[in-house]
Amino acid sequence: MLDLKVLRERPQWVKQRLATRGGDYPIERILDLDTRRRHLIAELDRLRHERKTLSEEIGRLKRQGQDPEDLVSRVKLLGERIKALEGELREVEGEQKRLLLELPNLPHESVPVGEDEKDNQVVKRWGDLPQFDFKPRPHWEIGVELGILDFERAAKITGSRFTVYYGAGALLERALINFMLDLHIRKHGYREVLPPFMVNEETLIGTGQLPKFKEDLFKLEDWDYYLVPTAEVPVTNLHREEILPEEVLPLYYTAYTPCFRSEAGAHGRDTRGIVRQHQFNKVELVKITTPETSYQELESLLLDAEEVLQLLGLPYRVMLLCTGDLGFSAAKTYDIEVWAPGQGRFVEISSCSNCEDFQARRANIRYRPRSGGKPRFVHTLNGSGLAVGRTVMAILENYQQPDGSVVIPEVLRPYMGGLERITRE
RNA sequence: GGAGGGGUGCCCGAGUGGUCGAAGGGGGCCGACUCGAAAUCGGCUGUGCGGGUUAGCGCCCGCACCGGGGGUUCGAAUCCCUCCCCCUCCGCCA
Numbered sequence: 001m002l003d004l005k006v007l008r009e010r011p012q013w014v015k016q017r018l019a020t021r022g023g024d025y026p027i028e029r030i031l032d033l034d035t036r037r038r039h040l041i042a043e044l045d046r047l048r049h050e051r052k053t054l055s056e057e058i059g060r061l062k063r064q065g066q067d068p069e070d071l072v073s074r075v076k077l078l079g080e081r082i083k084a085l086e087g088e089l090r091e092v093e094g095e096q097k098r099l100l101l102e103l104p105n106l107p108h109e110s111v112p113v114g115e116d117e118k119d120n121q122v123v124k125r126w127g128d129l130p131q132f133d134f135k136p137r138p139h140w141e142i143g144v145e146l147g148i149l150d151f152e153r154a155a156k157i158t159g160s161r162f163t164v165y166y167g168a169g170a171l172l173e174r175a176l177i178n179f180m181l182d183l184h185i186r187k188h189g190y191r192e193v194l195p196p197f198m199v200n201e202e203t204l205i206g207t208g209q210l211p212k213f214k215e216d217l218f219k220l221e222d223w224d225y226y227l228v229p230t231a232e233v234p235v236t237n238l239h240r241e242e243i244l245p246e247e248v249l250p251l252y253y254t255a256y257t258p259c260f261r262s263e264a265g266a267h268g269r270d271t272r273g274i275v276r277q278h279q280f281n282k283v284e285l286v287k288i289t290t291p292e293t294s295y296q297e298l299e300s301l302l303l304d305a306e307e308v309l310q311l312l313g314l315p316y317r318v319m320l321l322c323t324g325d326l327g328f329s330a331a332k333t334y335d336i337e338v339w340a341p342g343q344g345r346f347v348e349i350s351s352c353s354n355c356e357d358f359q360a361r362r363a364n365i366r367y368r369p370r371s372g373g374k375p376r377f378v379h380t381l382n383g384s385g386l387a388v389g390r391t392v393m394a395i396l397e398n399y400q401q402p403d404g405s406v407v408i409p410e411v412l413r414p415y416m417g418g419l420e421r422i423t424r425e
Numbered sequence: 426g427g428a429g430g431g432g433u434g435c436c437c438g439a440g441u442g443g444u445c446g447a448a449g450g451g452g453g454c455c456g457a458c459u460c461g462a463a464a465u466c467g468g469c470u471g472u473g474c475g476g477g478u479u480a481g482c483g484c485c486c487g488c489a490c491c492g493g494g495g496g497u498u499c500g501a502a503u504c505c506c507u508c509c510c511c512c513u514c515c516g517c518c519a
Contacts, residue, residue, distance in 0.1 A: 041475050045488040052488090055500040057442040068499080076498040241434095243472090372454085373482090375472080 001361040002103050008034060014164055017106045020113045020323035024290040026099055035098040042080065042090040061352040100210050101205065105358040107323045108295075108332040114322025118333070121322070127315030129339055132397050138342035140273035143169060145404055147425040149274065160271075161263065161278045162250065163389075168422040169414035170394070172408070173281060175415035176388050177256050180283040184385055188304045190254035192284060194236035196299045197257055198225040204239040206363030208329035208355075215264045218278075227260035232382040239378075240290060240363040248371040249378065250289040250297055257282065265309065274389045275347060281388035287381040289301045290367065291357065294379035302334050305350045312409045314394045315339040317346060318341075334383075338390065342397035349390045352383030369390040 007014055011027050050161040054075045061068040112121055130136075133268040143149030148169025154162040165173055184190040192300050201224055204210040209217060209229060228234055235255050244251075259282050270276035285304060288299045302318065309316045330353035335348035357377035360366070366375035399407045405423045415422060 038475065041488080045475060048488060051500080056443070058499055061442085072499045079499070 001358060002106065003357075003361065004100070007031065009311070014017075014106065017279075019102065021104055021105055021326060022115065022324050025103055028095055028298060030099050030103075033092050037089065037092045037096060040092065041087055042088065044085050047078060047082050047085070048357065051075055051082065054078070054241070069149070079293075086258060098211070101362070103396060104326075104328045105208075105331050105355060107326055108196075108354070109357075111326065111332050112320065112322045113324075114320075117325045120319040120325055122317050122335070123320045124318035126299040126317070127313070127339070128373060128402065129315050130341055132400075133340065134170055134402050136341040136400060137272060139393045142342070142400055142404065142406065143274075145424065146406065146422055148422065149189040158276075161276065165273050167425050168416070168419065169392070171416055171419070172345060172392055172412070172422070173388055175412050176331075176391050177281060177283060177365060179412055179415050180385060181254060181256055183311070184254040184283070184304060188252070188254075188307075190252040190304075193231075193235055193238070193253050193255040195228075195231060195238075195255055195257065197228050197234075197260075199222075199228055199234050200224055203233060203240070206237045206240050206361050207233045209233065212328065216262050218260045218262060227263050228257055230259050230282060230382075230384075231255040231257040231423060234384065235284065235286040236359055236365075236380050239362055239365045241398050242365060243308045243375045244288070244365075244367040244378065246290065246367050249367055252285055253286040253288075254259045255284050255286070257284070258332065273307075274393055277389060280390075283385050283388065285385040286354075288365065289379045290383065291376070291379050294356060297379075298332065298334075298352065298381055300303070301381055301383045302352045303334075305336055305352055308320075308386050309336065309338060309349070311411045312391070314391075314397065314409075316349070316400055328352070329353070329355045329358050331358065335423060336386070336395040337397050340394060340397050342400070347390060347393070348387075349394065350384035351385045354380065355380045355382070 002014065007030065011031060015025070015027050018027075054071060058071050058075070060070045061071070081197050112119065114120070118182055135255055140149065144151070146169070148166050150164040150166065154164045157164075160240070162211065183190060185192050198220065201210060204217070204226060217229055220226070234257070235253050238253070239251075258279055263276060263278060266276060276282070285301055287294075287297050287301055304317070306316070316336050316338045319335040319337060321330075321335060326333055333353040336350035336352070338349040340347045356379050359380045360377040365378050365380070367378050368375050395409065396406050399409065401407060401421075405421050407421050408419055409417060
């Protein structure tokens with residue numbers, strides 16, 4: 001949520017910055033409502049003050065045994081007027097809030113202006129692309145042939161965009177989760193969280209998935225609960241409606257959860273393989289920081305995510321997203337894209353964002369400055385560290401051998417009972 | 426699922442429909458005492474919104490907030506309705 005004060009003071013500037021994302025936003029309408037809202041509040045305060053004073057007077061008269069009847073009828077009229085204005089105020093505030101909740105975050109100054117992903121900038125490359133003396137195959141062929149991935153039975157028991165893993169495939173997934181968590185906990189100083197995989201509506205409003213992106217979520221029938229689309233949602237909301245002492249900041253959390261996404265609007269995209277699924281595993285990184293440090297924390301969060309790929313020996317590049325490709329809540333985002341030789345392209349495997357105070361405002365997460373004084377909104381950051389299914393994909397494609405087997409990266413072997421290679425089962 | 430109890434400020438805890446933003450305690454902060462500390466004594470100790478003032482920290486005025494929402498009333502922490510959460514007992518259960 002944007003700061004109404006900023007909206008009020010610099011409407012043209014806000015409009016311009018939002019315009020760089022593309023689309024049109026009802027700034028004037030929000031400001032009109034704001035003017036009306038403030039008039040109503042001023043008037044209501046005045047009337048309530050009068051009612052309070054007169055009501056006290058009534059009490060005083062009654063105690064003195066006098067009959068305050070004309071005062072009572074006068075205050076009764078006041079009460080009716082107040083009730084009417086309160087109704088009006090509720091409506092105005094409701095509409096203003098609805099509109100405000102649908103405005104995306106302002107892009108940070110350092111974000112390149114652009115239309116869509118073609119304007120994203122490559123800011124870093126790591127690793128040499130593997131050379132094959134045969135034609136590298138896509139993971140869906142490798143995985144099915146090894147007998148570790150099964151798309152047909154997944155479609156039977158559930159539907160499209162689901163996968164069954166068997167044997168070393170299931171083990172690889174589980175090993176990656178543990179490897180990533182251990183790295184972030186032991187080396188990078190994050191605290192492990194295992195949150196609920198279902199969350200309520202308030203929580204989804206807090207991080208920005210609702211009200212605007214309901215169609216991307218799975219909702220339970222007869223319950224106001226949704227399946228989490230990412231651990232960012234439950235973890236960032238841990239501190240919703242809280243005032244944290246500055247001493248505890250920055251908070252570093254890492255969480256493994258499955259993620260559930262409807263992928264509405266992605267029909268026909270990435271239909272083969274495990275790249276785009278309705279359910280996938282992810283280890284997420286979440287940071288809660290002061291406004292002063294959030295951008296340096298974003299850089300270190302990115303490095304924490306990159307290190308996973310480095311240790312696994314998977315080549316990647318880092319993209320700085322342009323304004324037109326930014327997510328709703330993000331002010332600045334780096335995507336990490338891993339090399340997928342079987343498909344001959346880079347595939348997004350992590351997205352690291354600074355949301356500044358956008359989510360903090362929605363979720364009302366604040367901190368009390370060390371020096372005392374008023375609570376301020378924290379900054380929230382999140383990043384994948386990493387998407388596990390896509391990591392499996394990248395391992396299968398980058399470590400594939402001419403005989404169809406797949407070598408397991410050394411750092412994972414302790415997590416897989418010493419297994420060095422996946423061969424046909 | 427059945428029966429009952431409860432949600433008040435950073436924490437504990439009192440509260441009669443009117444002077445309660447809320448007693449009392451604890452904690453914390455400031456000051457006094459002390460070489461210093463403990464103990465003791467005094468003072469302070471919320472959030473949001475609207476308005477005013479300031480170069481600014483801030484300050485002043487008003488309104489709202491005693492789990493959320495709605496209602497009764499001239500007036501609600503206090504009465505009524507509804508939802509949420511927590512606790513105890515019984516039943517069921519991974």
